[in-house]
Amino acid sequence: SRSYTITLLPGDGIGPEVISVAKSVLSLAASLEQISLQFDEHPVGGAAIDLTGAPLPAETLAAAKRSDAVLLGAIGGYKWDTNEKHLKPETGLLQLRSGLGVFANLRPAVVLPQLVDSSTLKREVAEGVDIMVVRELTGGIYFGSPRGFRKDDKGEDFGFNTEVYSGSEIDRIARIAFEVARKRRGKLCSVDKANVLESSMLWRKRVFAIAAEFPDVELSHMYVDNAAMQLIRDPKQFDTIVTNNIFGDILSDEASMLTGSIGMLPSASVGESGPGLFEPIHGSAPDIAGQDKANPLATVLSAAMLLRYALGEEEAARRIEDAVVATLDMGFRTGDIFSAGTTFVGCKRMGEEVLKSV
Amino acid sequence: SRSYTITLLPGDGIGPEVISVAKSVLSLAASLEQISLQFDEHPVGGAAIDLTGAPLPAETLAAAKRSDAVLLGAIGGYKWDTNEKHLKPETGLLQLRSGLGVFANLRPAVVLPQLVDSSTLKREVAEGVDIMVVRELTGGIYFGSPRGFRKDDKGEDFGFNTEVYSGSEIDRIARIAFEVARKRRGKLCSVDKANVLESSMLWRKRVFAIAAEFPDVELSHMYVDNAAMQLIRDPKQFDTIVTNNIFGDILSDEASMLTGSIGMLPSASVGESGPGLFEPIHGSAPDIAGQDKANPLATVLSAAMLLRYALGEEEAARRIEDAVVATLDMGFRTGDIFSAGTTFVGCKRMGEEVLKSV
Ligand SMILES: CC(C)[C@H](C(=O)O)[C@@H](O)C(=O)O
Ligand SMILES: CC(C)[C@H](C(=O)O)[C@@H](O)C(=O)O
Numbered sequence: 070s071r072s073y074t075i076t077l078l079p080g081d082g083i084g085p086e087v088i089s090v091a092k093s094v095l096s097l098a099a100s101l102e103q104i105s106l107q108f109d110e111h112p113v114g115g116a117a118i119d120l121t122g123a124p125l126p127a128e129t130l131a132a133a134k135r136s137d138a139v140l141l142g143a144i145g146g147y148k149w150d151t152n153e154k155h156l157k158p159e160t161g162l163l164q165l166r167s168g169l170g171v172f173a174n175l176r177p178a179v180v181l182p183q184l185v186d187s188s189t190l191k192r193e194v195a196e197g198v199d200i201m202v203v204r205e206l207t208g209g210i211y212f213g214s215p216r217g218f219r220k221d222d223k224g225e226d227f228g229f230n231t232e233v234y235s236g237s238e239i240d241r242i243a244r245i246a247f248e249v250a251r252k253r254r255g256k257l258c259s260v261d262k263a264n265v266l267e268s269s270m271l272w273r274k275r276v277f278a279i280a281a282e283f284p285d286v287e288l289s290h291m292y293v294d295n296a297a298m299q300l301i302r303d304p305k306q307f308d309t310i311v312t313n314n315i316f317g318d319i320l321s322d323e324a325s326m327l328t329g330s331i332g333m334l335p336s337a338s339v340g341e342s343g344p345g346l347f348e349p350i351h352g353s354a355p356d357i358a359g360q361d362k363a364n365p366l367a368t369v370l371s372a373a374m375l376l377r378y379a380l381g382e383e384e385a386a387r388r389i390e391d392a393v394v395a396t397l398d399m400g401f402r403t404g405d406i407f408s409a410g411t412t413f414v415g416c417k418r419m420g421e422e423v424l425k426s427v
Numbered sequence: 428s429r430s431y432t433i434t435l436l437p438g439d440g441i442g443p444e445v446i447s448v449a450k451s452v453l454s455l456a457a458s459l460e461q462i463s464l465q466f467d468e469h470p471v472g473g474a475a476i477d478l479t480g481a482p483l484p485a486e487t488l489a490a491a492k493r494s495d496a497v498l499l500g501a502i503g504g505y506k507w508d509t510n511e512k513h514l515k516p517e518t519g520l521l522q523l524r525s526g527l528g529v530f531a532n533l534r535p536a537v538v539l540p541q542l543v544d545s546s547t548l549k550r551e552v553a554e555g556v557d558i559m560v561v562r563e564l565t566g567g568i569y570f571g572s573p574r575g576f577r578k579d580d581k582g583e584d585f586g587f588n589t590e591v592y593s594g595s596e597i598d599r600i601a602r603i604a605f606e607v608a609r610k611r612r613g614k615l616c617s618v619d620k621a622n623v624l625e626s627s628m629l630w631r632k633r634v635f636a637i638a639a640e641f642p643d644v645e646l647s648h649m650y651v652d653n654a655a656m657q658l659i660r661d662p663k664q665f666d667t668i669v670t671n672n673i674f675g676d677i678l679s680d681e682a683s684m685l686t687g688s689i690g691m692l693p694s695a696s697v698g699e700s701g702p703g704l705f706e707p708i709h710g711s712a713p714d715i716a717g718q719d720k721a722n723p724l725a726t727v728l729s730a731a732m733l734l735r736y737a738l739g740e741e742e743a744a745r746r747i748e749d750a751v752v753a754t755l756d757m758g759f760r761t762g763d764i765f766s767a768g769t770t771f772v773g774c775k776r777m778g779e780e781v782l783k784s785v
Contacts (some may be wrong), residue, residue, distance in 0.1 A: 189552040190547055190549070211626065218625055224630060227591055229590065229591040231588070232588045233490070234586055264517040266574075294676045295680065298689070301547055302684055302687075322652040326656040
């Protein structure tokens with residue numbers, strides 16, 4: 070029988086609750102498919118700072134690296150917000166992404182028919198939206214140097230960062246995006262600010278060049294400000310979007326909110342080789358942490374992505390996704406997606422209901 | 428009688444059409460208030476490239492500087508899209524903003540009751556939205572150096588830009604934003620990415636410090652990815668937003684699209700002294716240029732902002748704004764805001780109708 074090791078990183082806030090549900094669902098789906106899973110749990114983010122003094126302990130990264138895939142809950146919280154940079158939970162997450170080399174972040178924004186009314190968009194605009202944002206995750210202004218603070222001779226303070234991309238960094242994320250688009254509806258929109266930024270001019274040039282390898286995919290280019298508008302004006306014009314780290318951060322969150330149910334949205338981060346990182350799109354929601362209010366489905370669906378993309382276990386992935394749809398069809402809803410006529414449940418209970426359908 | 432010189436910069440695409448309408452409206456409103464206006468028209472953007480070889484001819488900048496205020500149409504078009512940077516229309520606009528020192532860009536996003544159905548947001552979400560985005564306009568990654576392209580010793584290409592802010596650049600835009608918020612509903616939300624970027628950490632620290640001068644304004648901070656979501660989830664939570672150049676570019680366009688009528692939205696850019704720059708939020712729309720299809724109202728309303736903020740001519744500004752509302756109330760609509768039961772008009776005719784109500 071197939072056997073894999075999964076690193077679980079619950080993290081902060083609602084992280085532990087949603088990971089606990091996802092772990093049960095993952096275990097059941099795996100055992101029903103004769104897959105044996107080993108779980109290895111480690112601290113990251115604020116929890117790791119409190120426990121070890123570092124947001125990504127060496128042991129956590131080492132464990133993640135030798136496992137087959139990593140499932141993360143969420144990181145961050147008010148408690149650590151004013152920490153210095155090397156003691157911020159976010160820094161641990163960035164170190165993890167970089168340490169695993171997962172440069173391609175896949176963020177689907179899908180409006181489920183059952184949840185179309187959760188969107189603040191008019192029904193006819195939201196219905197059928199199905200966008201995949203491919204975000205570059207280990208480069209750009211998040212990691213560029215020089216960065217930091219300096220004073221000039223007049224005593225004036227400066228804070229600065231460097232947005233930088235190499236041609237090969239762009240090529241590899243572009244290839245992944247073209248491949249994703251090819252398996253979807255064959256349309257790729259590359260988003261940049263090439264009318265102002267040199268980093269974007271190189272981006273546009275290299276993406277354009279890579280397009281020659283994918284004659285079956287239709288490529289377009291859009292400025293980031295226009296993309297922010299078009300996502301609201303007519304989100305259905307988009308199939309796959311590829312963009313840099315910071316624009317991807319902004320646009321993927323914008324796209325996810327179009328669905329009105331970010332508590333439902335998973336993500337996958339993958340590299341050239343080595344374990345992938347799977348996490349819900351939502352944050353650690355410290356305001357509802359520990360209250361059994363969180364929606365665990367984004368993490369459950371991230372576990373399904375893990376089975377499919379990291380382990381190649383399509384049947385087990387399908388089991389989970391079908392179970393989520395069945396649970397929604399039966400009317401179970403956490404607070405974030407609740408509407409009149411549905412059954413209000415907490416995080417744990419939602420997990421139990423999903424388990425029944427796996 | 429009061430007398431002023433206005434620099435008109437029609438620019439590219441629909442720019443000349445909308446400036447021509449705005450000029451008539453401005454002239455009439457001024458003469459009815461015993462104001463004498465001198466107009467001085469100059470090329471900028473693609474038009475200036477074609478005419479003089481530079482996107483901002485020295486003569487255009489000089490004329491703008493010695494005038495009392497500048498009214499710009501729009502710049503850019505497919506024709507110049509592949510030009511090198513120093514020959515891009517956008518470069519002319521950036522040189523103009525920088526040359527005039529207009530570091531504060533005020534971009535209102537208001538859902539007019541007459542146009543609430545143009546929004547793709549549900550009526551109850553869109554109704555009453557009234558946001559002012561204060562965007563830093565002459566700093567950050569748009570202007571930071573070093574910037575450009577380089578090759579490393581392995582022949583790998585890099586494109587790079589620098590996001591940089593000085594403390595005093597942040598202080599001055601923060602003060603303007605607090606003052607704007609004070610005159611509105613007293614709430615200011617500062618948007619940054621201080622969990623990742625040093626430039627944003629300095630931003631947050633300085634905005635926080637300036638808040639002490641404005642105890643009557645309620646300050647909050649939000650990460651840019653969350654802001655991109657919250658604008659869609661619940662736009663009415665925002666009053667005034669202050670943010671850097673690139674985040675402001677993205678978020679102000681996103682906010683403007685919430686209204687569903689970016690053909691209606693003006694903007695004002697001002698500095699410490701010297702003439703301000705007034706322009707519609709929308710672009711040059713090359714696909715409809717010269718076809719009498721453009722909505723001139725954003726430029727007409729920019730002219731009203733010019734009268735109010737640059738010339739202190741409140742009555743004349745009011746005349747124009749009231750005329751626009753009256754024209755909408757009479758049911759006249761250009762294509763972008765047309766809906767069943769209203770009267771479809773072109774750019775010129777819309778101008779004529781506004782003139783009747785000035
Ligand atoms: C927490 C933060 C560092 C992170 C990011 O900016 O990448 C988050 O916003 C995300 O999108 O996963
Ligand atoms: C045309 C472009 C350079 C400009 C900008 O990015 O500032 C435009 O998008 C705007 O927002 O006025």
